[in-house]
Amino acid sequence: MDLVFPHTFVPWFRSVAPYIHAYRGKTFVVAMAGEGIAAGRLNAFVQDVAILHAMGIKLVLVHGFRPQVSEQLRAKGHPEHFSHGLRITDAVALDCAQEAAGQLRFEIEAAFSQGLPNTPMANATVRVVSGNFLTARPVGIVDGVNFLHSGIVRRVDAAAIRRAIDIGAIVLLSPFGFSPTGEAFNLTMEDVATSTAIALQADKLMFLTEVPGVREDPRDAESAIDTELALADARRLLAALPDPTQPTDTAFYLRHCIKACEGGVERSHILPFNADGALLTEVYTHDGIGTMVVDEKLESLREASSDDIGGILQLIEPFERDGTLVKRDRTEIERDIDHYTVIEHDGVIFGCAALYPYPEAHTGEMAALTVSNSVQGQGDGERILKRVEQRARAAGLTSIFVLTTRTMHWFIKRGFVQVDADWLPEARKRKYNWDRRSLVLVKKLA
Template identity: 40%
Template sequence: MSNTQDYVQWFRGAAPYIKAHRRKTFVIMITDEVIYSDRFIGLVHDIALLNHLGIKLVILHGSRSSIDSHLADNKLDSRFHRNIRITDTAALPLVIHAINEVKTYFESQLSTGLPNTPMSGSELSLVSGNFVTGMPLGVIDGVDMQHSGKVRAIKHEAINDLLALNHVVLLSNLGYSRTGEVFNLPAEELAGEVARALKADKLIFVQPGIADGDAQASTLSTRQCESMLEDSATPGELTSLLQQAIQAIQAQVKRVHFIDPRVDGGLLLELFTRDGYGIMVTNLFYEGSRAASIDDVGGILSLIEPLQDSGILVARSREQVELEISHFQVIEKDGMIIACIACIQDSKDDTAEIACLAVHESYQGSGLGNQLLQFAEDRAIKSGISRLYTLTTRTSHWFIEHGFTESGDFDLPEVKRATFNPERGSKILLKSI
């Protein structure tokens, strides 16, 4: 394929995401290490692009390494308790200074008009202010955390008003108390609090840690994050990130993403390509996706019967579901099967059928269908399948959006031909995997 064609394909591929992200609210946390790195100008460009695509942006900058070096330069020790810096009275002015320095640099970079980049001439309007009310962390395990604080409130209405006017809101990890004190807040925690207060569509961490060097995009469920937290091998510095991800998802933030900042364009790849690039945490598999067992037959039938009655799914008897149960994957919530898929392999072929994909009405549109399909694809690839097909009467567009193409001349595997009912007029869709 020529470069021009690649470009056209890429642009078309990005179109659904451009549409989907428009007017959505993203909270993006960027550490100061990233802000002072060579890659930052690329990120500035990408932030400007997101703003121009109509995405509402709240950006938080971290300041940890700058604070470390300011304290070290002034021969003050950095003391931590439970991974949180203890900001004492001597350290506070240096902490404020370091934070303001990062903020000023950040603002200057976002004000450059981006010469010599594809976004040249674009102007961003950055706004910051007293949007974060802080309060003292107090004494933890007998240790006085002094000027280290936590979030008391976020002025989310004021932030939303600014976002509606297309301003980018920039927040530093400082909070002001009602008594006029200043508190040093953990930046990841603040990012999580802001995303929750705004009920943001995405909370994105552009920082080293979870997605390091992960060239393959992947998805984590909140349950997997919990297991990582329980695992003693998980480094302490990831604890807060994982906790924020879990809490954000539980508070209806739709997605949390971790992006390796060393990858140029990692943010764009994650947001605008089907396969993504970073690590995404979702509420999918909330109660766990798992291989179905014979005990699930009743639950699967309850889910698919209404769809069979309305002709959307082909009729399957209880006996047939029982026979095929090892091919099913289900998602269960509160003891109910809320989604299922079957990936039925023909033993003589490297082709498998995607069948019986169904998501309970109350859970449609939250990505469960997409997730189950991805799961089925992964499993199929592992068992040597190189091609998937599906038969559908009313869902062809959904499958096409997931990489399938219509194929009028595909020869159904023998085993399928035996049960195929041409009167349904199903379309046959194929996908190479």
Template identity: 55%
Template sequence: MGTRVQDDLALTDPETLSAHDAPEFAPAQFVRWFREVAPYVHDFRGKTFVIAFGGELVFDGALNALVQDLSLLSALGVKLVLVHGSRPQVNEQLKLKGYSTQFGRGTEPTSPEALECAKEAAGEIRLDIEAGFSQGLPNTPMSHAQIRVISGNFVTARPVGIIDGLDYQHTGAVRKLDIDAIRSVMSQGAIVLLSPLGFSPTGEAFNLAMEDLATSVAVALRAEKLIFLTQDRIVRHEDGSVDTELAREDADALLASGTLDEDTASFLTYASRAVKRGVARAHLLPYTLDGSVLLEIFTHDGVGTMVVEDNLDDLRPATVDDVGAIVQLIEPLEADGTLVPRGRAVIEREVELFTVLEHDGVIYGSVALKPYLDEGMVEMACLIVHPEWQGSGEGEMLLRHAESKARAMGARRLFVLTTRTSHWFMKRGFARGGVSDLPKERQTHYNRSRNSLIFIKRL
């Protein structure tokens, strides 16, 4: 998925890291995993993540574990903005004070009494978060940590106003963010904490939606990631498995279908909106799974749903007219031995196997898929991006397309033969295989003189 590491190597069970209880292979496995993670540590250093969660996370006692994981990210050089909600705490305060008003998922009026409850709830949660980051327990990720959490009047709000005759009173929306001040705080190594309250230029307070605030700040900061931590509001396939990645257009189509529950639809709407407005990736994660933030970031397939902006207009099936451009892409790699020489005639004969990336009439990438469906496998070949276009995720886009298309064919495994790019595939969830793992027909055509390495990924 572009930012994830091989899930086969991820050690998610803390018991495997015990010096006393670990099996003999665990140290070597840990070292291999750590080496695989290291490049992503470098990639994320200095990047901005916006982490958003509702008051439910605090209510369910998951705050302390989250704080420890975020302290680890901070220590790795990730710039963090935390945005918390407080809906269940506000509702509890209202109930204790004898008010019948209860806030749900949608935009609702905030009375003066409800605003006071929102202030109390936000203050309480803010103090809980600050206390969490102040702990320094031995043998935890917080040991010896000195992490500052800074909150303030970073958010200027405006009233929602009167809509269809209904006065929303103290319910507000984000008008402006003091981005320079937020960046200044992060540049000093501190974590920015935003509560779901904003203030007008006249000093009036407004109750904000956590999701809207988090999306607004992620867009304004051009964040690398916007992460929503939810109870379990992630997108799943019909068989119950997690849909780990959605192109934004597919997310919008799913929302339009009306098949999602209200909470999941709400989070996915904001995730799609953030990606459309420039956030690189937006994630829906279950906070009920311990370490979900770390698992999402440092394993290949993650544990939640990620929304990305695929430029699908650039991706299309190849035609005979594209053969010349595909040959031009392939020839330099054939010359240096990276690819097996094919020749124009072979590409013409197999052009229907190719997908190309095209922009303004220029073909700058390709990938080919050859099915062996009797054995539930598909071979991926000629995954190429022109050097002038490399570094912006086009290779990831082609890989995601290949995986999606192979699944649609009914394949269970995707395999690739390579002599030069083994690490690239390993970091994206492929595991080393052998000739005997190939489809029988492909085994007979394996070129032993090239000694290509075989990598296989389960779909």
């Protein structure tokens, strides 16, 4: 067993404390693809969910069962049929779905009942509640294809779910719904999770899937994962992708994340179930591990234009006056406006930063990172940093650096490390103010 030393554990535990505070009492809808359960990830998933529950997060779980239903059909020697990315559920497939759902619900509830010493479930008391929380309607006939007993969520009993999670239970939903006449319908996990998150106005919707997230270039399987997508960018990407037919298609989960954000869920996530601790990593670390789609209806995070010059000057002036920032005049900002990223709330600039590339050194300087005192602590600084990192990667840079005299700890918490001033690109070193003695901090871009 590896030893955990205080000098590594304590700083790490302190670094996750802000996220523990931020998410206590929040509502998450977490959906696990049936492929993840088939791959043997159930116990690890349940243990991580139990930790989230212990941290005060209110949880609704949705399980998938695509491979389990397929296995049941194979055992019966019955063919399976799909169209438009959906299973066509005949009477035999419906029976198989009911059997698979019952077996999986049993396995999940059993996993939450574990309490073995020296495991994450020791001393955990987790109550799991299931029930007929979903009303469904038939998919019907689409393009001449009759989907028979396949259904779509018509209504989620949000009040009943809310009562259960408010008293500390975890609600477990299977992809089944019933009509007012008692007819059963086979639903998709994605539809159930998305509809439930919208009905609850959940703080997060999280899919654990076969795919690691949305890649920066969806056509390149080796490109990096885009860890954060603004809703507008996600819409544009989805419009450029072919219609999904398989769960491994980029658009398969992305369209549900977009639907959730459009329905009032602030953040939706696509995570790889085969990465150990993916759920915890996404929730309790700054960069996470998968792709997060963010609804930015309340603010606009964008590249600056000449119309923003006055707002930027007004924003940075108090910080120049107290010495936090180096003085910049209007002419300089006008000249460099294309380098700036801004956050605008209701027509007012509340945050900004500039990226000055040094392509010969494959790096860039992030300068003038500023967030108005009136909104500090709400994550705007992190959102600007993420956007600057995206711009740097798009420009082919492998790192970014900052010069600071007062805010080094903020940057170090977000992955920057201190280096000697001699590290600076030659062009920047010539402009370095040795009297100001700014610290140089660098972050490598994955």
